[in-house]
Amino acid sequence: MPESLTTTARPMIELQQVTKRFAGQAEPAVNALDLQVPEGEIVMLIGPSGCGKTTSLKMMNRLIEPSSGRIVINGEDVTDVDVDKLRRTIGYVIQQVGLFPHWTIGANIATVPKMLGWDKKRTAARVDELLALVGLEPKDYRDRYPKELSGGQQQRIGVARGLAADPAVMLMDEPFGAIDPVTRDRLQDEFLALQEQVKKTICFVTHDLTEAVKLGDRIAVFGQGGRLHQLDVPSKVLSEPADDFVAEFVGGGAAVRRLALVTLDDMPLRDVLKAGAGRVSRGDLVAEVDGGGKPRRWASVPGHEGRDIPLIYVDKDASLHTAVDEMLTHHVPVVAVVDGARRLVGALRWEDLVNERDEVVPTGSAGTAAADAAAGA
Template sequence: MPDMIELEQLTKLYDGQSTPAVDSLDLRIAEGEIVILVGPSGCGKTTTLKMINRIIEPSSGIIRLQGEDVTRENPDRLRRRIGYVIQQVGLFPHQTIGRNITTVPRLLGWPQKRIDDRLDELMHLVGLDPSTYRDRFPKELSGGQRQRVGVARALAADPPVMLMDEPFGALDPISRERLQNEFLRLQEEIRKTIVFVTHDIDEAIKMGDRIAILREGSVIAQYDTPETVLAAPADDFVREFIGSGAALKRLGLVRVRDVELEQWPTSPISAGREAALRALESSEHGSLLLLDERRRPLRWAHARELGQPGGSLEDVGLEVRATVEPSATLAGALDSMVGSRVGVVVVVDGSGALLGTVDMRVIMAAVETVRTDAREQVPEEVSAR
């Protein structure tokens, strides 16, 4: 793939600082990739990001976008070619969601019909119904919804590059996991070149095609795929930054859709107790899933509960709470599994219909596969360090 962004000897000096905030950074980012800048606080991640669209002007060096040196371009014109998403979102509080999203197209003078069509397209893309949310104001939305609006606004003029500065950092863990998964699904469709800043190595492993682990001054300690970074850390700094539990972290590289799911016995809840018991007795499992008419899992039921005479199945067993979609990582599935009262996480499609389950056998098989693949994929010169 051709390089979309090239940084050469990029440097930023601040008055009164003994060392540069960014010190002679060289970095090439391929078209269509998500590259994560990760490192300890104060290492220059955000400064680097802001220099790419010249919110902060570099002291020296070259920034190329699609082969063009943009250090001499009008900064406002440059920023219209780059989407920007920040943790605080930065929506205009007194403008509707629709006007927030269409800020850049309006500045560019797009015809109103084109603006309206683009607005509807983007709101559907990020999972917000235009008829419901178009005329609302930011204060009427949840944090996760506002973050979706921020992503839509960054995409409005269809820029080739997106910069994202800890975009999910202010969200609660559940919303953060959900938005990470949805953004990765979205990236499969839009294939933007994305530079993403985070301080969280687990988020970097999950989100990045490549990871740049930075020392102080944005000096690159290692720039490689998540698989290689985990399997062959470049030095003790990288090894310490990754931390312990590399095998578990590798689960963040594997999607639920990439593994063979376990199949548990099922029965429609409307079919009654006898049908459910027959389905369970013909299997090797001690419990089964009761499904509604659309194959959405409702409850876990054991033989002893199904064998009790009479009564509805609506309250039998335990409600199904631990569910994930195929885009979730195995790390996310394991987290849901640990919190489940049955030790199994149920995999559903976008409509909530059952696809299968993930249990510890699936997890352990995936860990072994990833470990083997990592050993085989790491170049000999890397593994020999």
């Protein structure tokens, strides 16, 4: 059993020797599980099909009753409390969304507040607040019906509904699993931005290791029989698997996945001269910028003279994985790095990742793996 991680945050969710046995099955679905979820963190539950991760999640709000053990949420043993009261204090978001098709979006989001007896004014204000929070204009969406929304929009409504009563804990069961890859990636980004604001304690089941690495503060790797093989921060799961099972589950793509853990802020960026700002030497990287400092085009890219290199930009808070993906997608040897106002702050060149990695890659296993992955791309 992995040792509990040291953390300054108190555990918001604790599973203590929790076991679930289903009738007719010789082995337990979950066996003597100990798991701590620190307050304000996202813990991703991942593992092969049938490993007990969804069963563990559903025991937290007692959609499935544990056979034995204790479940403590916010300091209270919930195994003996009123189950309806418990579920109204925990947000729950699933892959199928489960919106009521004949109710408006506003009515769907208001489900739990109405159960809790909120008055109409307070409920309406909360609905509008949450629609705005998930990026949907209240006046445009509150009176629509689920069938009028795209899959990605419906999933945002599912998240909003889970947040409606401002629960301290949210349980999420593959909420983005049925969404197309492009929309899914965007929803993941929006989800992380949302979590920066709301700071909920979240248990999130996924089958996708890339999603677990991107979203999780910690990853809990489950094996058959609900055994927890490793609970750790993503970089440790990828670079220091606890046993052979975790190593095999993580697989050969670990180096590429570690790219998501390195941000461009961690990388030494190339200086970029601004066209017209002074004397330019042959080896200088030069960009044309507008009056606000936003890059328009490359004026000179050393080693690619005479070639029109498209100017692709990446936010400085983005991951190295994003930058490499942009280079590969657009077949460019360099990306411009910009700040939140899209002002130029530097550049990242492919040759820096491949040829000079000892100087440019940040220290630590994640940085070394980034260069390895780039070199092999």
